[in-house]
Amino acid sequence: MPVTTIEWLDNKVKLIDQTKLPGELVHLHIDQVEVLGEAIKKLRVRGAPAIGIAGAFGVLVGVQHFNGDDKGKFFSELDRAVTYLRGTRPTAVNLFWALERMRRTAEVNKEKTISQIKLLLFAEAQKIFFEDQETCRALGRHGAALIPNPATIITHCNTGALATADFGTALGVLFTAHTQGKKLHVFVDETRPLLQGARLNMWELMQEGIACTLICDNAAAFVMQRQKIDCCIVGADRIARNGDTANKIGTYSLAVNAQKHGVPFYVAAPISTIDFSLATGREIPIEQRAAEEITDGFGPEGLRRRTAPPNAVVYNPAFDVTPHELITAVITEAGVIRSPYGRHLPELQSRS
Secondary structure (H helix, E strand, O other): OOOOOEEEEOOEEEEEOHHHOOOOOOEEEEOOHHHHHHHHHOOOOOOHHHHHHHHHHHHHHHHOOOOOOOHHHHHHHHHHHHHHHHOOOOOOHHHHHHHHHHHHHHHHOOOOOHHHHHHHHHHHHHHHHHHHHHHHHHHHHHHHOOOOOOEEEEEOOOOOHHHOOOOOOHHHHHHHHHHOOOOEEEEEEOOOOOOHHHHHHHHHHHHHOOEEEEEOHHHHHHHHHHOOOOEEEEOOOEEEOOOOEEEEOOHHHHHHHHHHOOOOEEEEOOHHHEEOOOOOHHHOOOOEOOOHHHHEEOOOOOOOEEOOOOOOOOOOEOEEEEOHHHOOEEEEOOEEEOOOHHHHHHHHHHHO
């Protein structure tokens, strides 16, 4: 069974502090929007679906303590929470999708009492949470059909239960294949600079009892050359209409190497990760993160070791964009989507 990464419990957002893994399993109990925003910015909660759920719960946090019957002030509080949370991370579209669902729920019910609107917001946030659980299972079933038995796979970043409300996206496909009795061996990119693969993917795969081997990101091409790799599978933070996909930095390199070595390259993501408003990946905003993640890495805050000269100039994009022509298929809860993505992905918009 997957870990419970995030949930609404006792009028607070309970989530695993992923910056503490794999050394400690620490849960945070959050009832302030600013604290939740800090958790998103600092990657205490991360993964596109989980960030979306955190955003929905964050709206609840923002309005739950509002007292009185002044709807103008109530909607001002709601807008303040939504605006603040929108500014936490720019690339993962699930955050904006979930916040818009919450805002729309309040707007279409503005004639109701504030108490009624609060209950409807709670119901919508829970719906987003439970929908993600169902999505993960459906996505896993569709993706598992692509995994041979036995199979050797390469993956990048973390896409399991820690990134969602359930089994995960790309890792959820592997978990599903594992429960079907398929024999898997997973090569796990460490995923520099924050090591989500080493810290989180390895932890989840080992918890699940799946054979896994950790590699440096820059060893992936050599592994493809020397090992029989059946496929690469990754997640996504935003997919444009034409199939261009933003994912953790290093994904593009993996896709290029996969094409060179004739290895199928799969993207596993819910429909909520498709940004139907963007024609191509060039329009996807790419988050730039702090230089210290590169210059002072390899350890928790307060214990990091300097790995570059003082005042080194750093370029630290958190994501890159893989062109659609390098992607063999996109795995969604609605099924496996293949090229031409510009025609097939927009057909899913009615289900978003």
